[in-house]
Amino acid sequence: MSEKKKWFTLDLGLNNKKPGANSCGCGKTAGGCKSHGTPSPGNHQHSITAEEFDAAVEEAMIEETGKDGFQQVFDVKMDRRSAFRKLTASLLVGAGAVQTSCSLVAGEESKEKAQIDWEEQFKGNYKLMTQEERKATVDRLVRSYQLRKKQNIKMAATDASKDVLFGYAFNISKCQGYMDCVNACVKENNQDRNSEMQYIRIHEMKDGEGFKFNEADDNYYHEVPAAGHFYMGTQCFHCDNPPCVDVCPVEATWREEDGLVVIDYDWCIGCRYCMAACPYDGRRFNWSKPEVPEKEINKNQHYLGNRMRKKGVMEKCTFCVQRSRAGRDPACVEACPTGARIFGNLLDPDSTIRWVLENKKVFRLKEDLGTEPKFWYFMD
Numbered sequence: 001m002s003e004k005k006k007w008f009t010l011d012l013g014l015n016n017k018k019p020g021a022n023s024c025g026c027g028k029t030a031g032g033c034k035s036h037g038t039p040s041p042g043n044h045q046h047s048i049t050a051e052e053f054d055a056a057v058e059e060a061m062i063e064e065t066g067k068d069g070f071q072q073v074f075d076v077k078m079d080r081r082s083a084f085r086k087l088t089a090s091l092l093v094g095a096g097a098v099q100t101s102c103s104l105v106a107g108e109e110s111k112e113k114a115q116i117d118w119e120e121q122f123k124g125n126y127k128l129m130t131q132e133e134r135k136a137t138v139d140r141l142v143r144s145y146q147l148r149k150k151q152n153i154k155m156a157a158t159d160a161s162k163d164v165l166f167g168y169a170f171n172i173s174k175c176q177g178y179m180d181c182v183n184a185c186v187k188e189n190n191q192d193r194n195s196e197m198q199y200i201r202i203h204e205m206k207d208g209e210g211f212k213f214n215e216a217d218d219n220y221y222h223e224v225p226a227a228g229h230f231y232m233g234t235q236c237f238h239c240d241n242p243p244c245v246d247v248c249p250v251e252a253t254w255r256e257e258d259g260l261v262v263i264d265y266d267w268c269i270g271c272r273y274c275m276a277a278c279p280y281d282g283r284r285f286n287w288s289k290p291e292v293p294e295k296e297i298n299k300n301q302h303y304l305g306n307r308m309r310k311k312g313v314m315e316k317c318t319f320c321v322q323r324s325r326a327g328r329d330p331a332c333v334e335a336c337p338t339g340a341r342i343f344g345n346l347l348d349p350d351s352t353i354r355w356v357l358e359n360k361k362v363f364r365l366k367e368d369l370g371t372e373p374k375f376w377y378f379m380d
Helices: 003-009 050-065 069-074 080-089 091-102 108-121 131-149 180-188 243-247 273-277 331-335 352-359
Strands: 154-156 166-171 201-206 229-234 253-255 261-263 283-285 300-302 314-316 341-345 375-378
Touching (some): 131 154, 166 352, 180 201, 180 331, 243 253, 243 273, 261 314, 273 283, 331 341, 352 375
Parallel strands (some): 154 300, 166 375
Antiparallel strands (some): 166 341, 201 229, 253 261, 283 314
C-alpha cells in the first residue's frame, strides 16, 4: 500500500464488531382496563381497590418483565419493588389512560392517544427491539403526532446499509465563516429555536497562531471573512472508539454499523456523562422542551435523527441520518457555498472522501486519544 493510503490502515472497528444483543421479541404491550365491570351512567372514572391495585402490580410484573428495556440492557431480574417503582413513575400516564379508556364520554381519539402514551412508557431500548417492534414504535409516534397536531409527518427507521462507512472532510482553506451550514443544520434537524441550539460550531481564529479553541470566537457578528483570520468547523465526529458511548449508564447512545453514533432520545436519562466524556464538545443538552414553529418543522424525520425531542435529553449531529441513509449529503454539506465540506462512503474507492484522504495532507483533532474520529481536516 502506498504512503498516500496510510490512513486506510487505521483500525476503523470493522473487524472488531461486538455481536448485538437479541431482543426478547415478545411484542406485548401494557394497557387496557380488565378489572372493571360496565360503568354506571354518570360515573366517568374507574375506581380501584387496594386488592385490585396489588393484583395489577403482579400482572404488570409478569407482562412487562419479558420486554422491559432496563432488563434487556442489564440482564437484571425485575423484582416486585422494581416493578412498583417503574409503575409509579408512570402513574400519571397510566391513570390517565385508564380513566380515559373507561370513560363513557371520552372520544375514540382520546382513548387512542391515552393508549399510545401508555405503550410508549413501556417500550424498550431501540437497538434491542425487533424489526416489528421498531415499526410499531415508529407507527405510534407518527399517529401520536397526527392526533396532537392534526398534521402528518414521515418517520423512517432505516438501518445501516451493508458496505457503508460514513466519513467527513473539512477544507479549512475554503471555509469563509458564512455559517450557512449552521443555519441549514438547525432547520433540517428541528433544533430548538428558543435556546438557539446549534450542533455545528464555526470557530474564527487568528492566522499564524494555530488552533487555539479557547481563544476562538464562535459567535462573531461581523462581515466575513475577517482579515487575518481563518475558520474551522466542529461537530460530532462520529468516532470509531467513542468515549461518549462507553460512559452512558443506560446504553442510550451507541455506534451503528455505518459508523454513525446515535441516541435513543426516549431512553436517555439526561445524566450528561456523554457530554463530559466527549473531547470534541460535540453534544448538546436541552434544558427545556425544544420549540419549533409548526410551519418550520421538518416533517421528513428519522427515529434516531431529527424527530422532535423531549426535554432533558442529549442531542447532537447525526450526519443527518434521515438524509445520509437515503443517499443524500447532510444538510451542512449541501448548504456550504464554498464547497468546504465533503461527505461520503469511506469504503467506496471512487468516492470524493476517499480521493481527499488519499491525495491531501489530512489530520484529525486529538488523534493521540485513540478515539478514531471519522472527521478529517485538510488545506489546499
